[in-house]
């Protein structure tokens with residue numbers, strides 16, 4: 465079976481990529497599967513693209529193979545786009561999903577339902593040594609609840625209601641999330657060969 469190395473340590477992302485790539489018979493290998501642990505890559509970029517490229521290119525160089533990386537996050541209009549590229553470390557490091565959710569909900573306490581619009585973004589970077597890195601982008605529009613709900617998924621899923629739904633992303637089954645998510649939409653661009661830069 466063909467394999468793809470994905471430069472991530474996020475178990476939520478890994479589970480989703482396993483589902484996507486199973487449909488085309490590609491086995492997903494992540495940084496958690498390697499015998500030699502790789503150090504965390506510092507996400508020093510100012511954009512999702514820069515951080516996705518940092519992760520993909522560093523691991524591609526390390527193993528001299530093609531590598532896929534995912535940099536993603538939540539963009540909230542009422543917070544001027546925050547947490548944005550800081551989504552994972554919004555409440556500090558090490559990353560704590562529940563603390564991140566609490567911080568977002570605290571910052572939105574005064575914000576009425578009609579102004580709680582947001583979107584998830586996913587930028588995929590594919591790096592091959594000696595070649596130009598390719599980027600694919602996907603979004604998922606929605607709104608932010610005032611409390612958490614649901615146990616599935618990861619990250620900000622328990623407070624994000626996708627447009628057209630009345631459940632949170634964390635109440636959807638993995639299959640349902642994978643039909644509408646920002647990650648799915650980025651993968652679709654990849655499959656169609658529509659790179660964003």
Ligand SMILES: O=c1nc[nH]c2c1ncn2[C@H]1C[C@H](O)[C@@H](COP(=O)(O)OP(=O)(O)OP(=O)(O)O)O1
Pocket residue numbers: 471472473474477507534535536537538551552553564584617618619620621633645647
């Ligand atoms: O589908 C999602 N559902 C809920 N939350 C999500 C999703 N997708 C990204 N997110 C949040 C989680 C994390 O707070 C940040 C990603 O940060 P990001 O640096 O790309 O990933 P990460 O540090 O968890 O793993 P890694 O860098 O090893 O791939 O956005």
Ligand SMILES: [Mg+2]
Pocket residue numbers: 507552
């Ligand atoms: Mg990260």
